Amino acid sequence: MPPGAKGALLAGLSVLAVLFCIPTIGVLLSSFKGTAEIAAGHLWFGTSGFTLDNYAEILSKRSVYQYLRNTVLVTVPASVVSIGLGTLAGYVFAKLPFRGSRVVFIGVVAGMFFPAQILLVPLFRLFLGLGLLNTLWPMIIVHSALGIPICTLLMRNFLAAVPDALREAAILEGANELQVLLRVILPVSLPALAVLGTLQFTWIWNDFLWPLIFTQSDDKRTIMLGLVSMKGQYSVAWGVQGALSLVASFPTLFVFLRFQRYFIRGMTMGSVKG
């Protein structure tokens, strides 16, 4: 790195980071203020009226814990399954292509090309017919399926960059494809898996459309649906909503912090050199 540039870089990053933080600070502020304060226009620059009431309110509601529990029960399995299925498909498209595999690949990736609202009615009918409405199953299954396109895309691209020599060497040593995938290829793809894990967890966690359709009773709801439902037809609850949205974002942030060390270089250098 050119000398002196490091200081300039740090300064630039800091300015950008501060600007980037402004909206997040806004959410933070709103969680500590009452709805009346915000209604009076004092969100950003007023200093009176700090309160912990919003947090007290959500932490004392039993339904909030229920929502969080449901969201975990949906998000973790769906993330794991979608990444797993995407890895299987990505491996085939990257390492075992066949005639027409490119078309099939685009067909799979095309599953990302539309807003989820399009599938609302057909999937509602499907799970109604299966008798699974108002359970957590439809959300898990739908999120697993909807994650396949992005997981396939990412895994295929990263696996394609892994040298073929690795696979060939393993085959020569007598491994079958599955063993190659699990023992040789996957350990090298940890950054991609970590990225996918983080992203899928975040997207599934933050979704409220499928819980809206598939749950009817309160005890099956997820946290985002609870957040969205706080707004009444003729009332608002800014402060509590702010607090709840922060609490609801802790898990996704936590997942990022835990996984992000896999993005750091140095993790995989050894095997790629092979």
Place this chain on the structure above:
Amino acid sequence: MSFLKKVGAVLGALAVTGTLLVGVPARAAGKEVTISHYFTGDLGHDAITKIFADFEKKTGTHVVDSPTGHEDFKTAILVMAAGRNLPDVFSYWAGARTQFVVDSGALRPIDDMWKSSGLDAVVPAAIAKGATLYNGKRYLVPFGYHYAGLFYNKKVLAKAGITAAPGTWPEFLAACKTLKAAGVTPIALGSKNRWPGQFWFDYLILRTAGPEYRAKLMAGQASYTDPEVKAAMKLWKDLVDAGYFAKNANADDWTDAADKVSRGDAAMTLMGTWITGYWDGLKQKAGEDYDFYEFPVIDPRVPKAAVGPVDGLVISGNAKNAEGAKELLAFLITDTQAQAAWAKAQGALSPNVKVDPAGYSSVMRRALDVVSSAKAFAFNYDLATTPPAAEVGLSMFAEFMNNPADYPQQLARAQTQVSEVFKKK
């Protein structure tokens, strides 16, 4: 490798939790009624949950309720309808929206329940006629209704020297002029979500052309380019040109406009009685900090009409527990305790005439009097005309606030689109 071990552990946990997740899709025996509604928000939700609990105590029927925010509710109910799995009961807006659903054959008529519960004596005639009868049959039970009036900040008006509520249009214009001279924006309008602008359109047409003409316009039998409509829009434009409206109406939500009034930056806002629920929640006092007056009379020969939405409950055509649903509806409208609690929580008026008016705040009591003595009760625009046409009008009102001078072209464009809608019918 440890990462893979974690994956394996999670998969194992998945298998375990899988057994816990097989939910109980439906209650085996025992009576229960399913209901979907849009009564969310703290006060409303608590109140209705308690009302359902009372119902269960009285009848032993359990209410499975599914509250959803009213915007998302529109999505959810349509998906359920499309999947042919509507709940037994659901809340809906009386008027053109319910008409639409009735015409689609999705609802069950409730004439029998209406008679057996003697609702003719419970629901005021004007509301019963407009809100519950569709194609000659009863389909909807009103749950609560609202009235749209000019809600104002008492202190602001008093400070500007306005002692009497303006009753006629010239008095209203004079009041606005006084307020502006005193440094206060006379009118706040928060049309970000488009719908608040409709009350201005409604009242201007009702006070000049009358309820019968308006009904024709809503039904597609009159045109938005008629001189009556143009005259009403011109009056509105005059108000905007005189600077009586707060700037950037389209940037504010209705709550922002209400906040402007309660802060004293603006004097009044044309809004429904639910604003009292909002203001009470912000510790404003009815009658002391805020009050309302009726939209001024413009043409004294035209009968004075009141505008407001009616929230109702309907029973779906293939309800699993139709009897239980009818029981629930009867309870919700006839039980005066439930009605009183509900009205209070929502800042609404009860459609049950037997509810004691003493339970209302002074402001709401006056609203009740106004509605009772009104010559006609009309639904606000987006509930009075069929939904596809309402979408056109609502956008036009927002466009008008952005550029009032363009209103003849806006009306012409709206008419083109609306006539398409009515042609298809």
Place this chain on the structure above:
Amino acid sequence: MQRSLRWWRLALLSLPMAVYVAIVAWPLLDSFYYSVTNWNGFSADYRIVGLENFRALYSDPLVRGALRNTMVWTVAAALLPNLLGLALAIALERHVPGSRLFKSIFYLPVCLSAVVVGQIWVWIYQPDWGALNGILGALGAPQSQRAWLAEPGTALYSIIVAWSWQQTGLSMVIYLAGLTSVPQDLVEAAALDGAGYWRRLWHVVLPMLKPATVVVVALSVINSLKGFDIVYIMTGGGPFHASDTLAVAMYDESFKRYRMGYGAAISVLLFLITLGVVATYFRELRKLDELTV
């Protein structure tokens, strides 16, 4: 026992494809079917109307406007968050002090749900007490203050900025992962050959980031085309349809105007456009391809 490649292809692909077809592909086609009907969602019967919906689409000014907005957003989406995300990834991949904190700050918006993001940016753009106008005023530029979300000229761009704020962290994270697969020895060899920092960046690092770039651009373009929640929260598609996108138009038609058939036609249009954009992108990429299949 060595099974044939073909067997393995089938074995590994069968489960993902089965789930995908059952839950995504088939319902999608089922939904597209309604685009040739006049179904309104509520009633049990409807008529098949052939291509009438599509003909109406073609001449509908609202759809044209939504299409235009969607295209603008797509171009912005391909550029804005990705260039910024790339720059951030490169800057933070080296050992800058506090890089972990920086990464978290730039990634945090991704963790927030669209509902929260939309609401907080509404409060930033608020004309009277919002942060943006406040800052402009403090910087001595009150004439630049506007009603950002209420003016048809600025509403869409304001939303795009808010969306990019959230999308940048995503691009950054994918680029960070991509940078881990850039072989250090290649970079070092170039340095030894006398290539300066920018040369090394341009000729060695960036080309090796092509797979990541493919993903990042495809992702942001696709996300922008689907963009719905954030528009809905911030403007509802307003003022009077000025910030409508095809996704918003589809929702309005289906759920507010009770025209599910017409809404389905819009979703078909949106799908075909996305397909076209991405297929073209992949084809162009294949022409310049050196590394990947």
